[in-house]
Structures are given as structure tokens and as C-alpha cells.
Amino acid sequence: MVDAIKRWVRDKTEVKLFSLAVRLLDRNVQRSGVISRSDNNYLFEAQFKLEEIENRIKTRYEDK
Numbered sequence: 001m002v003d004a005i006k007r008w009v010r011d012k013t014e015v016k017l018f019s020l021a022v023r024l025l026d027r028n029v030q031r032s033g034v035i036s037r038s039d040n041n042y043l044f045e046a047q048f049k050l051e052e053i054e055n056r057i058k059t060r061y062e063d064k
Contacts, residue, residue: 011057018054022047 035043 011060015054015057018050018057022050022054
């Protein structure tokens with residue numbers, strides 16, 4: 001029981017951290033003037049990859 005609670009807390013914490021990372025990237029993706037276009041495009045792609053990871057963690061990798 002305690003292990004299940006620890007896992008649940010860890011999963012929720014990881015999802016929150018991924019959500020925060022996605023929001024931070026989203027803010028930067030709005031075409032910053034100080035980043036090159038290729039770096040900006042990379043950040044845009046990374047945002048979607050992080051969202052995919054976040055969704056897999058939320059569903060506990062049951063979508064396979």
C-alpha cells in the first residue's frame with residue numbers, strides 16, 4: 001500500500017514537472033528574437049515530445 005502511494009505521488013510529480021516544462025517551452029516558442037530560427041523550431045518539436053511523454057506517464061504506459 002505504501003509503495004503504491006509513493007508511486008502515485010512520484011507519477012503525479014513527474015507529470016507536473018513535464019507540464020511545467022511544456023509551458024516554459026510554449027512561452028519560448030512564440031518566436032523569440034534572441035534565438036535562431038532552427039533553435040526555435042527545435043524547442044517547438046521538444047514541446048510536443050514532452051507532451052507525449054507526459055501523456056504516457058499519466059496513463060502509466062497503458063496505451064501501447
